[in-house]
Amino acid sequence: AAGVIQSPRHLIKEKRETATLKCYPIPRHDTVYWYQQGPGQDPQFLISFYEKMQSDKGSIPDRFSAQQFSDYHSELNMSSLELGDSALYFCASSLQDRAYNEQFFGPGTRLTVL
Amino acid sequence: AQSVAQPEDQVNVAEGNPLTVKCTYSVSGNPYLFWYVQYPNRGLQFLLKYITGDNLVKGSYGFEAEFNKSQTSFHLKKPSALVSDSALYFCAVRISMDSNYQLIWGAGTKLIIKP
Numbered sequence: 001a002a003g004v005i006q007s008p009r010h011l012i013k014e015k016r017e018t019a020t021l022k023c024y025p026i027p028r029h030d031t032v033y034w035y036q037q038g039p040g041q042d043p044q045f046l047i048s049f050y051e052k053m054q055s056d057k058g059s060i061p062d063r064f065s066a067q068q069f070s071d072y073h074s075e076l077n078m079s080s081l082e083l084g085d086s087a088l089y090f091c092a093s094s095l096q097d098r099a100y101n102e103q104f105f106g107p108g109t110r111l112t113v114l
Numbered sequence: 115a116q117s118v119a120q121p122e123d124q125v126n127v128a129e130g131n132p133l134t135v136k137c138t139y140s141v142s143g144n145p146y147l148f149w150y151v152q153y154p155n156r157g158l159q160f161l162l163k164y165i166t167g168d169n170l171v172k173g174s175y176g177f178e179a180e181f182n183k184s185q186t187s188f189h190l191k192k193p194s195a196l197v198s199d200s201a202l203y204f205c206a207v208r209i210s211m212d213s214n215y216q217l218i219w220g221a222g223t224k225l226i227i228k229p
Contacts, residue, residue, distance in 0.1 A: 105150075
């Protein structure tokens with residue numbers, strides 16, 4: 001069965017650079033979530049989109065932005081990168097109209113900021 | 115405030131013994147509870163969930179979890195541990211945010227199964 005796809009899997013950037021992470025949800029899923037997991041920490045919710053509109057916002061820094069496109073894939077744009085942005089970034093997708101929207105997670109993108 | 119707690123940072127179990135990974139929650143309304151597992155260098159994988167019905171929920175890889183409303187707990191269990199069960203386990207609860215939903219996560223428990 002198709003799963004959530006994230007690209008790239010690994011990314012190395014320097015301070016003050018920008019990065020773009022991509023997420024391709026499971027086919028027919030209409031909701032995308034972004035999480036950030038720092039070393040030794042639990043995943044922190046950043047932001048979510050439903051039907052291409054932002055549906056919820058968590059602890060996403062102002063330097064970050066995200067959007068969901070017409071094909072439901074999503075991109076997380078990160079600017080003015082800081083050392084503390086080094087983390088594993090997960091994308092998850094779900095079907096919003098389910099009574100329990102079980103989230104399916106991608107493998108994550110490991111971002112290293114030098 | 116709504117929250118999820120995993121009181122143990124690490125749980126050590128000998129292979130073949132039963133294991134329990136604890137989770138307690140504090141949410142308003144009826145909780146939707148989840149367990150996820152994270153193997154080294156891998157993404158989070160769904161294990162099981164409780165929505166309603168039978169308090170004992172069976173999931174992947176032989177895991178089960180028991181929902182206890184009076185104790186607001188959702189402990190993860192397995193009758194006989196395998197070395198391959200060694201991983202990081204996260205408990206999560208779904209909360210409603212206006213017309214959308216969000217998962218609140220516990221801090222994670224590292225499970226170490228020794229041969």
